[in-house]
Amino acid sequence: MQQVVGTAENITHWKLAEEQRRAANRTLAEQNDLFRQVIDTTPHLVYLKDGDGNYLLANQATADLYSLSVEEVVQTNVSQLPISPDDMARYLRADRQVMTSQRELIMEETFTRPNGEVVWFNSIKRPFQLADGTTRVLGVDSNITALKETQQALRQAKEAAEENARAKQDFLANMSHEIRTPMTGILGLAGLLQKTPLDERQSQYLDHIQHSADQLLVIINDILAMAQLGAGKVRLETTNFDLRQVLVASRQLLLPKAAEKGICLELELPPAEVSTLVSGDPYRLRQVLLNLLSNAVKFTDQGQVLLTCRRLSNPQEPLVFEFAVLDSGIGIPAHQLEYVFDSFTQATASTAREYGGSGLGLSISRGLVELMGGSITVESRLHEGSAFRVTLPFAQAQAPLPLSTPLAAPVGYYSLGPRRILLAEDNAVNQVLVNAQLGTWGCQVDIASNGREALQLFHHHRYDAVLMDIQMPGLDGVATARLLREHPDAARAATPIIALTAHALPGEAERYQAAGFDGYVSKPFQEEELFQTLVRLLTPPNTLVAEESAPVYSLAGIRRLAHGNEEFISRLIRVFVETTPPIVQELESALQQQNWPALSATAHHLKSSFAGLHMHPVLDIVRRLESIKPGTDHDLAEINSLVQQVRTVTDQVIAQLRRELPD
Structure with missing residues (x-):
């Protein structure tokens, strides 16, 4: 009998472990395969x-x-x-x-x-x-190759756009010079011709010449202003000023045009107790207001145009003012309202044909308003009128403005006295024009046709001032000015130099100042602008009105109306001399009685008389007196000072005007 002896061992756990290893290996293989697929995908x-x-x-x-x-x-x-x-x-x-x-x-x-x-x-x-x-x-x-190629394409496109902008700026600068140079001659010679005896038909022809030239100049200026805004080259100034003065001055400039059309141009100022002393850019504000007022007067054939100003913010909040120009003109169709601020846009083609213009004024205004941090809106109904509202923030004025500007009168109006002026100008027409203007002001003029000639004359003679054209052949005006400043005689090297230029693009004024210029007059310049620039540079600082000095006034406006009719001019002067003193006495009497309505009404009466003679410093005073309202607290000492200034200046003006009258 055989026996079998055997042993049995339970290897279930080995089998399970092996199966787990195989499963783990399969999982790992699957994960490796998945990882490989992921990274390869x-x-x-x-x-x-x-x-x-x-x-x-x-x-x-x-x-x-x-x-x-x-x-x-x-x-x-x-x-x-x-x-x-x-x-x-x-x-x-x-x-x-x-x-x-x-x-x-x-x-x-x-x-x-x-x-x-x-x-x-x-x-x-x-x-x-x-x-x-x-x-x-x-x-x-x-x-990121595609991204880099896109960035490179964008850089190239940006560089091309910048180059295109530079080319456009250069083109505009050249066109500005090419157009403004002959315009200077046209307007300047027309102004000289206006001072000569003319018959009625000749005066009409001359008026048409000046009107057409002025219209062309407005279009040129609008196109250049749009170019400046588009290039981001408009620079804002920050200075303390009174809004009331800007508002009054803006209305004053449009009054003749409104009167010519037989419409009323009214101004509604803030109440006297509301301070209008602010810090900002008065020039740009004035530019916006003039654009809006000019449009309102242009498109209004009957009724009125109203300019208003009110403060929107509380006294404790930042200064915010709303300026509104309301008119009873032709209005704007509802479907055109959203486009009125677009460039080269007018309501309809027939409007453009009938009223003219470039269609840039409102676009420029919007650009300037937004640049100043404000907003502009429009409401209009066809055949009923329009309302343009501008909201602008301002900073608080850092220092109070003086009650009135000291009246500087170093010389009689339109008389510079025996001054010797060097004129560097290559354009023959402008040589004749500026020489004639300076000659009427009592100046001796030496003319150089280029920078080299100017340097030679400057080294051989002493001059009170130099008028320097910028774009001259050979040695230009900027280079010539720098060389003049290097004269070994310090006093002669400091001779005032004024830039005369047809360039009107941004940055030009700063470039001239850096080159050593003391002043800057853009062509075509107004006769008064050139005169005032020379007066400012030739006048010792802190010069006040002397007892026997000529008062600050101008007969230029009256002479333009008279067209050389001296009898008409004399008659207007006599009316002013005879009627103004009693009105000033009424002003003083109203102050003594503290009759504020009478004081305001009398100041309003004086304002129109003073405006006719361009008595700008005293005009600001009577406007302040006109704004005085009853029922509010008044500084009697301040009002008395203002009235006394009106009396003093009026007496000086009348004394000068008596000398203008024939014996």
Whole structure:
């Protein structure tokens, strides 16, 4: 009988473990396969390298970059791959920096293909710790070549646009000069001709010439203003000023045009107790108001135009004022309202034909208002009128303005006395024009046709001032001015130099000032503008009105109306001399009785008389007196000072006017 002895061992747990290992291996294989599919599917370069540049892992995108298989890349050193020496050196430096610093590095890298094509990558490299404790570099590179090409295209487009803008600016500057130079001659010679005896028909022809030239000049200025705004070259000034003065001056400029059309141009100022002393840019505000008022007067054939101003903010809040221009004109169709602020736009084609204009005024106004941090809106009904409202913020004036500007009168109006002036101007018409104007003011004029001639004359003679055209052949005005400032005689080197230029683009005034100019007059200039610039530079500082000095007034407006009719001028002067003193007495009497309505009404009466003689300093005073309202607190000392100034200046003006009258 045989017996079998056997042993049995339970290996279930081994089998289970083996199955688990096989399952784990399958899972790991699946994960590795998934990982490989993921990294091979992504368009980004994914790789693992050591510090010597050996690839330990690479995806398909990395292999494709080198035009190799993944197997060919892995375990291969970068020095054995088709990489330029410069690229390889950069890669190794970056890899070693990551391993040394143990910090992530984000950078842009380039790869140059054998055909010279450059591929851009945004590379993220970070340290990667293996199980054995060694550190490797894990990299993910994103191809940003398309982005770089787009950026390059944008840069080129930007440079082309900037070059185009510069070309446009140069073109506008040249056109400004080419148009303004003959315009200076036309307007200037027309002004000189107006001072000569003319019959009625000749006066009409001359008026048409001046009106047409003025219209052309407005269009030129509008186009240049739009170019400045479009180029972002408009610079705002910040100065203390009184809104009331800007409002009054703006209305004053449009009054003749409104009167010519038979419409009323009214002004509604803030109450006297509301301070209108602000800090901002009075010139740009005035430009906006004049654009709006000019349009309102142009498109209103009957009724009135009203300019108003009111403060919107509380006394404790930042200063915000609303300016409104209301008219009873032709109005704007509802479907056109959203386009009125667009460039070269008018309500209808028939409007453009009937009323003219460039269609730029409102677009310029909107640009300036937005530049000043404000807003502009319009409401209108066809055949009923329009309302334009401008809201602007201002800063508080840093210092109170003086009650009135000291009246400087170094010389009689339109008389500079025996002054010697050097005129550097290459245009023959402008030479005749400026020489004639300066001659009527008592000046001796030496003329140079270019910069070299100006330097020679300046070194041989002493001059009270130099008028310098900017664009002259050879040595231009800027270079000539710099050389004049280098004269060894310090007093002569400090001779006032005034730029005369047809260029009107942004930055020109700053360039002239940096070159040593003391003043700047843009062509075509008004006779009074040139005169006042010379007076300012030839007058000693802090010159006040002397007892026997000529008062500040002008007969220019009356002379324009008279067209050379001296009898008419004398008659108007006599009316002023005879009727004004009693009105001033009424003003003084109203003050003594503290009759504020009478004081305001009398000041209003005086205002029109003073405006006719361009008595601007005292005009500001009577406007302040006119604004005084009953029922409010009044500073009697201040009002008394204002009335006394009216009396003093009026007496001086009348004394001068008596000398103007024939015996």
